[in-house]
Structure formats: structure tokens, C-alpha cells
Amino acid sequence: MMKKVLFTGGGTAGHVTVNLALIPKFQREGWETHYIGSRQGIERELVEKLDDVHYHWVSTGKLRRYLSLENLKDPFKVLKGIWDAYRVIRRHKPNVIFSKGGFVTVPVVIGAWLNRVPVLIHESDLTPGLANRLAVPFASKVFTTFPETANYVKSNKTQYLGAIVRDELKRGDADRGRQFCQLTGDKPVLLVMGGSLGSQKLNELIRHNLPALTERFQVIHLCGKNQLAPDLDVEGYRQYEYVNEELPDLLHLADVIVSRAGSNAIFEFLSLRKPMLLIPLSRAASRGDQILNAKSFQKQGFADVIEEEELTEERFLGQLNQLFESKEIYIENMSKIETDQALEQVFQSIKEHAK
Template sequence: MKRIVFTGGGSAGHVTVNLALIPHFVRAGWKVDYIGSENGIEKQLVQALPDVTYHSISTGKLRRYFDWNNFKDPFKVVKGVFQAQRLIRRLKPHVLFSKGGFVSVPVIFGGWMNKVPIIIHESDITPGLANRLSFPFATKVCVTFPETLDHFQANKALHVGAVIREEITAGNGKEGLAFCGFSASKPVLLIMGGSLGSQKINQLVRQNLQQLLERFQIVHICGKGQLDSSVQADGYRQFEYVNERLADLLAMTDLVVSRAGSNSIFEFLTLNKPMVLIPLSRQASRGDQILNAESFRKRGYAEVIEEEQLTGERFVQTVLSTYEQRAEMKAKMQRDQVANGIQSMVDLIMSCAK
């Protein structure tokens, strides 16, 4: 029996592609293992899968800012490397697939020490720190944007396009409306701040809620620990995180407000959902979401508000004006519809399995 180890985590964006790929290997009869952190969101998402064995190791976060944890996290990473090396030696996988994130670094090192073929996936236009550290140990690097090829050696890098989960396209809008208690007679605005949420976006939504509710019914996915039970209104539903019902919520949605993580925005593109994108600022990231958002803005799929320019008035005006442009945006999305790269990715991984 063939065996594959998946890794990646720290945020839902570093798990989504793995969740899209795993069913293909389960159906093919492979043994599937996942190595992640002890308490990360990847553990929550993967442990719900019946045919995947989850293994926890020590991990440390790769920060771009000062934090006292920066002094002790390298020791956690070293510990994680040895844990991953022993675990992979015992599992004896034929191939290792990494979606990136700080969780993946010790696993990549452990796989390399065991001479396991390693496939890395990079979603954003510019590679993240974890993938840059891991690249020398990889057999192949798969990218979503063709521009990303410029950052890697030509003999290792391959453009596969977006990897879209099968279930995200199978949503039922009527079930989404029923789940939220909404009516089909009023448009739906879906607001997502990412799996970790965004305090600034959440605050703006709640401060301008009554004005937005005049035009929309609102589903607000606000992130772990960021629910506000004091905010209640007809036509407004808030959730920390949505997994199984997300496809239904997207199916009923007329306009999305979101961060600009590559996995999410390509799913919105696949579903022809006009977007208002609020990318993470350069102070909070390496600026990858800004580049992702600008790419979609140039193609006519989205309007963009940079976080430094985010005010209540600007937010509401952009949401309303983007909704008025929705037909034009959807026409451009349908014209430029990108192919799902999932089968190319599956074929590559299987061909690289030792």
C-alpha cells in the first residue's frame, strides 16, 4: 500500500489545499497521515476526516516582528525536526506533500533526512518564509500564479494553477438561506476575516451594521474568539468559523468581503463571486495578500481597500459600489475562468512517490 504524509498549518489557508487533495489519495487506496502542530487549526480540521491519521509535533512560529517567543521557538523547531524525523522513519511514506506555514518546516527537514520525495505548494505570488526555507530540500515546487516561477529554479518549479476543493462547488443556496434564517428576496453579503479573524474588519462591520443591513442580509465569519453576542439584528448571523456549511453559504452569497489569501480568492473566482478584498498590511505580513488582491483588481474580479485606508465610510461605499458592478465582474470571471489544477497536482505527487 502506498503512503503519503501531508503537512501544513498555522492558518486555514495552509490546510485548504491539503483538504482538497486528501480525498483523491484515500479513494486511490493510499494510507494517509498528517503531521501538524499540537494545538493548531490544522488539527481541528484534519482530525474530523475519518481516513486520516493525525500526528502532533513541536513547532515554533516564524515571526517577522519582535516577540519574546522568538528566543525559545527555535528550540521548539529543533525538537520538532527530530520528532518528525523519527515519525517519518517509522511511517516510511512514499512521498511528502507540504502546503507551507511554520508548521511544515520541521516536517520538511525530517522528510529530507529520511530521503523522502518532497512536493511543496505555494499559493501566493511571492513565496512565504517557510517555503523559502524548505525549497532546497524539495523535489518539486508547485505554484498557483505563473509569476511565482521567477522565484524558483526552473528545473524544480511547476505552474499548476489554483487547487479548488471539490465540495466548495457543490453548495446549495437554499440550504444556506435556511441555515441562516434568511430570505431569498434580499441579497446576501458574506464577510470573512480569515480563520484567525480580523479585529479591524469585525469592528467596522459592527459599527456600520445598520447601514449595511438596509441593503443586505449579512453572514459574518469573524474568527476564533471574536464573536460578539451583544450584537444582534434581523438579517445578521455571525460565526467564529464555518467548515461543512461554507459551500452552502457561498452558494447563496451575492458579494464577498474577504482578506486576500490565494486559496480563498480563487475559490470565490471559481464560484463567480464578486469581491471586496482587504489584504493584510505589510506591517502584519510580507505583503503577499496585497499582490494577490492587486492581481485580481487588475483583472476586474475585485475592488481593493488597503488596511491603512480602511474607514467606515470607505468600507460601506466600496461594498455598495462593488455590488452595483457585480454583473460586469461576474462576466469577466466567467470569461477568464481558470481550470482546477487539482488533477495535475495529484498526478505529479503520484509520479514522484518513490
């Protein structure tokens, strides 16, 4: 009988990319693959492009940390999501479920527990997000990217593995990326990434400083959904909402990267030895997880960091130029780290936990 694996995770691309790395490995071994996400989240957009993955959507609340009238509706949405997930899992009977995080995973993990299906969770950030904190009691195993995460999860289920990096990233081609962007080879390439949903502040910073940036770099700007500036036409500047298949090529093309500090992204940069200037989300806009991620990378000599509250145009341009001038030091530090083992270890562990 064909074994079945069900994946869940969503809200941002970072909660999907690890699943995208694992799905082909199971398919090559003949497993039937299912995915539970939200009705209109980015996970649906990304997963439905894949062959032979059965996508199911469930109701979900947003698990807000701030006061909102929507918070009154969310418990009912989550309860309905648990019922939705319970029915999907009961109908398809997966042998095991892998959860990457994001608010959509909470009803799925509880629905799996009600069906007595083992669940394995992967936490990318140094401190666990709210969704994973709620899900841990119902899980069989919790994998962590940072060793320090075990201090924040009051459970003996944790296992430190490191980051899960997609195999296809290693197969990127700089020439193919240059051709896609129609860039020349006369200047180094700066890649700017604000996350799949974009960063208005980072976008404004880049666009306001394009004269200075394009004097030294060719700039590829991944600005996020609905955040293009269609009237902006500057020589040596290319902007895209989001790229998928082309991302490995653009990462290989980049000489230096400016980015937010989501864990999945920065570990992908690390695996490709790309010097990075990280501008993490502020504590005012998040729970501070990106700041901890960025500081950890800075301490290890992989990245330079500017916190958003300290961000000025002068400081940004100064630290970016300094990072580029010292890029070989950052590359040498990153070259000492092994980044290729976690994907295979998680893959094997998921198989071992299958009913």
C-alpha cells in the same frame, strides 16, 4: 503493498484546505493517509474530523519576523520538530509528502529530506512565505498559484499550475445555506470573511456599519475564533466564528463577498464567480503578500480593493455599493478563467513522485 502519502501544513485554515481537497482523492485510490501538524493548531481541529487519516504532531517554532524573547526558544523547538518529524516519517515510511506551507512544515520537510522521501510543495501566494522559502532547497517540486511566483523562487523546481480548489465547493446549495442561516430571500446576501483567525479591524468595521449594511443586504459574518459579539442582535445579521461543512452552501448563497486576500480563499471565490471587495492585511501586520494577491485580482477585473491604510467607513460603503451595482461585469471577467484543472494535475504529480 498499500502506498502511503503524508500531508503537512498549518497555522491557518488556508494552509489546510488544499490538503483537505487532496486527501479524499488518495483515499478513493486506496492510499494510507497521514498528516503532520502542530499540537494545538487549527490543522489538528480540521484534520481529526476526517475518517482514516493518521494525525501526528511535532514541536515547532513560529518563525517570527519581529523581535521577541520567544525567538531564542524557537531554534530549539524547530530542531526538536525535525527530530519528531524524522521519527514519524522513518516509522511510517510514506512514499511521498505534500507540504502546503505554514511554520509547522519546515521540520517536516527537513525530516523528509533526511529520510530521502520526496517532498512536493504548493505555494499559494504570489510571493513565497518564509516557511516555504526555507523548505524549497529540500523539495523535489514547487507548485505555484501565480505565474509570477517563479521570479521569487531561485530554483528550477517551480511549476505554475494555478489554484487548487476543493471539489465540494462546487456542490454547495444556496437554499441549504439560506436555511442554515434562517434568512429570507427578500434581500441580496453579503458574506464577510476575515480568515480562520479573524480580523478585529474588519469585524469592527462591519458591526459599526450594520444599520447601513442591513438596509440593503442580509449579512453573514464569519468573524474568526473567539471573536463573536454575543450581545449583538440585529435583524438580517448572522455571525459565526467559523464554518466548515456549511461553507460551500454559504458561498453559493452569497451575492457579493468582503474578505481579506488570502490566496486560497480568493481563488475559491473566483471559481464560484463571486464579486469580491478585498481588504488585504497591511504591510505593518504582514509581509505584504495579501496586497500583491489583491492587486493581481484587481488588475484582472475580478475584485475591487481597499488597502487597510486607506480604509474609512465612507469609502468602504461606497465601494461595496459600487461593486454590487457592477457585479455582472466582475462575473463576466471571472467566467473567462478556467479554475478546475490544478487539483487533478497536483494529484497526478504527487503520485508520479512517490517512491
